[in-house]
Amino acid sequence: MEERINFDKKRIILGILLAIVFLRLSVWFILEPERFMRNFLSSETKNVIFGIVASVFFLAGLYSIVMLLPRKCAIIICEEYIIDRSRYEAIGKIRWDEISKIQRLKKKSIQFFFKEEKRIQSPNDNLLKKFLRWAHNWEYKKSIIISSVFLECDIDTLEMKIKKAYRKSRYKKNKVLPKKPSPTQDLLNKT
Structure with missing residues (x-):
């Protein structure tokens, strides 16, 4: 979904x-x-x-x-990842398994912490994007900040949707599926 x-x-x-x-x-x-x-x-x-x-x-x-004016969609939340386009300097697709912690930051923002120092810049980033990332978040190599300032929904709704998808992805990852018996094992069990 x-x-x-x-x-x-x-x-x-x-x-x-x-x-x-x-x-x-x-x-x-x-x-x-x-x-x-x-x-x-x-x-x-x-x-x-x-x-x-x-x-x-x-x-x-x-x-x-x-630069945000022509964009319609700011954030896409799936079970496997989140795509952040809420700012000009946003990094785009982030997989849930790359994130170690999500927390509320002040009144209008949510901060995502990465498990390991993530390469935030891509080779296509210009100097302006790098400057804006640094200006909005001094820990831009360890985390990103998503703000609800320009979004249709409020911060509480955004936080609920993000944390729900994050928990769902962690549950799926930690869920142990029963092993399917191999054909030889299946034959041994029948005899």
């Missing part, structure tokens, strides 16, 4: 608008650093540096949110 969780386009549009507002504010730090001297940082140079760093971060965030 496969469950699909779609994006909420209204939330994506709201995220784009917020990223634009913060990007404009960070550009304002670059263009008029003297305006923020008393309120924020003590020198124009620090304000310009802050504005440049913030501009790069919010521009990357804006691009990553815009």
Whole structure:
């Protein structure tokens, strides 16, 4: 059985608008650093540096949110794996047997821990995807974070569906099936 969780386009549009507002504010730090001297940082140079760093971060965030607009499905949950496409930098298909632990992270996220350090980057990943993974999760080699911010369902429903599929996969893996007798064994038993 496969469950699909779609994006909420209204939330994506709201995220784009917020990223634009913060990007404009960070550009304002670059263009008029003297305006923020008393309120924020003590020198124009620090304000310009802050504005440049913030501009790069919010521009990357804006691009990553815009790239979600054409996508319909964010997460696919099956008995064998989960496919995460909920962010631009998401790694895609993750098998349940690669995961050691699943836990709730703050109010809107779920964190998956890998049994061994997983190669998160693929050869096709660009610098932006690597930067965004690092910016959202400092332990990106040991775990990934799936957020419900842009999804149609809330975090409780998402967590329930994920943990249900994870438990089901572990149960199937640990279930011991009776051995089927070999044809020679079957003949010996009849005589």
